[in-house]
Amino acid sequence: MSTFIHDHSTRLYGIAAAALSLIAYYVEGLPTGLILALAAAILGTGEAVQRVEDRKTSRALLLEPPHTIKD
Known part of the structure; x- marks a missing residue:
């Protein structure tokens, strides 16, 4: 469950914000x-979600790009 929340934090935040407005x-x-x-x-x-997304972006920037098949 925790992994799901971490992976989809932005979507869940959007749902919560929309539900509160409605x-x-x-x-x-x-x-x-x-x-x-x-x-x-x-x-x-929203601030917490932004920090989670920033951490995911920072980690992704440190990864090597995937190798592609050259023709």
């Missing part, structure tokens, strides 16, 4: 404080 729009009567707290949590999660 819930805030369609569910009436939610306290404003709750919506603001969830928005702050989503922003913090």
